[in-house]
Amino acid sequence: MFQSFNPTPRTLMGPGPSDVNPRILSAMGRPTIGHLDPEFIRMMDEIKALLQFAFQTKNELTIPVSAPGSAGMETCFVNLVEPGDKVIICQNGVFGSRMADNVKRLGGSSVIVEDEWGRAVDPSKLEAALKAHGDAKIVAFVHAETSTGVRSDAASLCALAQKYDCLTIVDCVTSLGGCDVNLDAWGADAAYSGTQKCLSCAPGLSPLSFSERAVAAVKNRKTPVSSWFMDLNLVMGYWGEGQTRAYHHTAPVNALYGLHEALVVLAEEGLEASWARHDRNHQALRAGVEALGLSFIVPEDERLAQLNAITIPEGVDEATIRRELLNQFNLEIGAGLGSLAGKVWRVGLMGYASNPRNVLLCVTALEAVLSQYNAHINRGAAIPAINQAYT
Amino acid sequence: MFQSFNPTPRTLMGPGPSDVNPRILSAMGRPTIGHLDPEFIRMMDEIKALLQFAFQTKNELTIPVSAPGSAGMETCFVNLVEPGDKVIICQNGVFGSRMADNVKRLGGSSVIVEDEWGRAVDPSKLEAALKAHGDAKIVAFVHAETSTGVRSDAASLCALAQKYDCLTIVDCVTSLGGCDVNLDAWGADAAYSGTQKCLSCAPGLSPLSFSERAVAAVKNRKTPVSSWFMDLNLVMGYWGEGQTRAYHHTAPVNALYGLHEALVVLAEEGLEASWARHDRNHQALRAGVEALGLSFIVPEDERLAQLNAITIPEGVDEATIRRELLNQFNLEIGAGLGSLAGKVWRVGLMGYASNPRNVLLCVTALEAVLSQYNAHINRGAAIPAINQAYT
Numbered sequence: 001m002f003q004s005f006n007p008t009p010r011t012l013m014g015p016g017p018s019d020v021n022p023r024i025l026s027a028m029g030r031p032t033i034g035h036l037d038p039e040f041i042r043m044m045d046e047i048k049a050l051l052q053f054a055f056q057t058k059n060e061l062t063i064p065v066s067a068p069g070s071a072g073m074e075t076c077f078v079n080l081v082e083p084g085d086k087v088i089i090c091q092n093g094v095f096g097s098r099m100a101d102n103v104k105r106l107g108g109s110s111v112i113v114e115d116e117w118g119r120a121v122d123p124s125k126l127e128a129a130l131k132a133h134g135d136a137k138i139v140a141f142v143h144a145e146t147s148t149g150v151r152s153d154a155a156s157l158c159a160l161a162q163k164y165d166c167l168t169i170v171d172c173v174t175s176l177g178g179c180d181v182n183l184d185a186w187g188a189d190a191a192y193s194g195t196q197k198c199l200s201c202a203p204g205l206s207p208l209s210f211s212e213r214a215v216a217a218v219k220n221r222k223t224p225v226s227s228w229f230m231d232l233n234l235v236m237g238y239w240g241e242g243q244t245r246a247y248h249h250t251a252p253v254n255a256l257y258g259l260h261e262a263l264v265v266l267a268e269e270g271l272e273a274s275w276a277r278h279d280r281n282h283q284a285l286r287a288g289v290e291a292l293g294l295s296f297i298v299p300e301d302e303r304l305a306q307l308n309a310i311t312i313p314e315g316v317d318e319a320t321i322r323r324e325l326l327n328q329f330n331l332e333i334g335a336g337l338g339s340l341a342g343k344v345w346r347v348g349l350m351g352y353a354s355n356p357r358n359v360l361l362c363v364t365a366l367e368a369v370l371s372q373y374n375a376h377i378n379r380g381a382a383i384p385a386i387n388q389a390y391t
Numbered sequence: 392m393f394q395s396f397n398p399t400p401r402t403l404m405g406p407g408p409s410d411v412n413p414r415i416l417s418a419m420g421r422p423t424i425g426h427l428d429p430e431f432i433r434m435m436d437e438i439k440a441l442l443q444f445a446f447q448t449k450n451e452l453t454i455p456v457s458a459p460g461s462a463g464m465e466t467c468f469v470n471l472v473e474p475g476d477k478v479i480i481c482q483n484g485v486f487g488s489r490m491a492d493n494v495k496r497l498g499g500s501s502v503i504v505e506d507e508w509g510r511a512v513d514p515s516k517l518e519a520a521l522k523a524h525g526d527a528k529i530v531a532f533v534h535a536e537t538s539t540g541v542r543s544d545a546a547s548l549c550a551l552a553q554k555y556d557c558l559t560i561v562d563c564v565t566s567l568g569g570c571d572v573n574l575d576a577w578g579a580d581a582a583y584s585g586t587q588k589c590l591s592c593a594p595g596l597s598p599l600s601f602s603e604r605a606v607a608a609v610k611n612r613k614t615p616v617s618s619w620f621m622d623l624n625l626v627m628g629y630w631g632e633g634q635t636r637a638y639h640h641t642a643p644v645n646a647l648y649g650l651h652e653a654l655v656v657l658a659e660e661g662l663e664a665s666w667a668r669h670d671r672n673h674q675a676l677r678a679g680v681e682a683l684g685l686s687f688i689v690p691e692d693e694r695l696a697q698l699n700a701i702t703i704p705e706g707v708d709e710a711t712i713r714r715e716l717l718n719q720f721n722l723e724i725g726a727g728l729g730s731l732a733g734k735v736w737r738v739g740l741m742g743y744a745s746n747p748r749n750v751l752l753c754v755t756a757l758e759a760v761l762s763q764y765n766a767h768i769n770r771g772a773a774i775p776a777i778n779q780a781y782t
Binding site: 001004007008014016017023025027028029032033035040043066071101104106202203225226228229248250251254258260261332337 | 394403405407410416418420429430431434441458462489493497585594615618644649655728
């Protein structure tokens with residue numbers, strides 16, 4: 001017979017899920033109430049307001065999609081792309097190619113603007129594509145590439161798209177809460193995120209925000225949205241104001257308790273304080289990692305604080321090291337994806353997981369395990385470097 | 392500033408979510424681990440095996456969709472329906488029309504076989520439609536209509552579909568765990584359910600099962616599946632065996648802890664014992680409700696034990712009564728939907744919520760509140776009737 005599942009507590013420093021704040025775990029275990037209960041509806045309204053705060057937007061349509069981040073991505077594409085539409089996709093990692101796959105399934109065509117994995121999107125390449133494709137309707141890009149640890153300049157890319165009269169779709173999965181996401185200042189039209197990164201919540205929901213211009217585009221479609229579940233015309237009715245709320249699907253009640261608590265935690269800390277904390281712990285991690293003799297693949301001014309792609313010492317089997325970190329220290333870090341598979345580890349310092357204890361644990365556990373496998377690293381230098389970084 | 396959300400504990404006797412077993416709430420609050428953690432992957436395998444047990448099937452593709460039941464419905468349609476396909480939909484409540492909406496968005500056409508709301512699907516009408524539409528590819532119907540409290544004869548309907556060489560899509564949202572669901576005995580091809588009904592879990596996931604024939608249909612499609620998130624060609628890779636697992640989306644880890652625990656609870660009780668419990672408590676509720684002078688809208692042999700559509704005394708504002716049940720007794724029951732709005736209450740006795748305490752609470756709270764509003768009911772007769780039913 002099957003037994004209850006009692007997971008071994010881990011320290012989650014991969015690309016997500018990241019460590020979940022115990023306040024949030026506790027919130028998810030609170031008694032389920034009805035999705036039409038007046039108390040629940042008030043909580044939904046608070047989530048909308050808190051997401052507006054987190055995204056720095058006044059967009060009315062700012063809600064969590066009741067499914068993981070990849071469904072948030074698809075919600076943007078399925079609502080904005082119609083058959084025959086042309087979408088310019090800036091691709092500098094895994095998630096750009098997923099965007100192109102979405103477009104293709106919807107009968108649209110993609111123009112791919114490629115940048116090297118590990119580098120930011122180059123705005124001049126986007127502008128060249130916009131000039132060459134005057135009929136493009138949408139520009140899509142990833143603000144914080146989880147597969148490489150790169151931050152692109154969302155403000156510049158959105159400004160270019162606007163200049164050429166394109167809507168923008170911005171992937172904020174790994175950026176929301178961890179670095180400056182300001183939809184209104186950028187003039188972004190559609191953005192989505194995930195709960196399991198810098199919001200420190202369990203995976204399963206996708207915060208989403210649509211500008212008035214994007215909402216108008218959805219309302220004025222020539223063809224119906226191919227998905228019933230993701231059709232924002234219906235979802236808007238469900239997340240509408242107070243009594244006008246129309247039943248669409250049954251909300252994931254306890255997951256929303258978790259997201260609400262995560263956003264309250266973020267509001268208590270403040271956005272700027274959260275970003276500064278992410279930076280501080282990133283600098284300490286960097287000091288420790290470089291003291292070991294490892295390096296970062298992303299140029300300094302394009303690095304994400306919350307996702308660190310670091311090199312693997314020569315002659316080391318990267319999967320073995322990750323397995324030993326998990327077995328010996330209950331520490332999870334991430335492997336490389338796509339063209340970076342086998343070439344980097346991805347170390348997350350996201351949300352609640354971005355703290356000095358985790359920095360120290362990760363660097364010293366790496367030193368311990370790499371030493372066991374006789375890797376060429378500098379020993380004994382990491383702790384002083386971390387101390388120095390925090391001083 | 393916003394505060395943590397602490398919901399008032401309710402007794403959930405509406406159409407779902409139903410009361411969540413505290414064991415399941417506690418499971419959802421356990422520490423989040425990575426979605427690629429070996430422990431998590433073992434748990435995924437257990438969930439597959441436990442869902443096969445619950446659905447009574449050997450179908451290899453038996454998994455939870457990472458989104459609510461309506462996404463489970465859409466996963467069935469988006470994978471099996473191609474543009475131009477004809478689908479026969481048996482409609483005897485709200486959820487049949489949602490199926491037709493799905494088909495339309497996918498470029499298919501629907502043939503609607505209509506039955507009265509509150510009555511089971513009539514197999515002879517289905518057979519007439521199958522004869523008239525020899526080119527139909529799929530038959531879709533709802534096993535347990537949540538909007539009316541009706542159970543249809545899934546075995547007969549699936550047998551008819553097979554006779555005319557159609558695939559079947561069966562909505563088991565409200566039936567799974569509460570009454571006999573036996574996909575292999577029925578010969579059903581695609582079935583989906585929800586977690587928030589008779590599995591007593593929080594809403595947010597949709598158990599799904601596809602037969603070999605249905606999987607072959609997905610693999611042999613002429614056109615790509617329009618949804619990336621719901622494309623079972625990709626999802627199968629994610630839920631595949633052990634090391635072949637390909638990253639698709641980030642699993643909703645803590646929601647899956649809850650589903651795992653719910654299925655362990657069901658396995659501990661046993662399927663037949665669970666169905667018998669649902670019947671026993673339904674009979675007691677019925678005795679109490681009829682003693683008050685209210686009646687059931689569904690003929691006895693078509694009634695669901697887990698969802699009871701009962702009449703409203705004349706001259707009573709049904710919404711007021713529901714509000715007072717919630718305010719005075721923290722008891723939630725459901726309103727009517729669609730053509731039954733204002734005509735019935737829907738009382739759920741689902742999963743963990745199907746117990747004598749809830750039966751007694753619901754009937755006596757109804758008596759108390761209806762008395763306050765001077766409704767014409769029989770007073771003092773309910774408790775003896777409930778006692779009698781349990782004897």
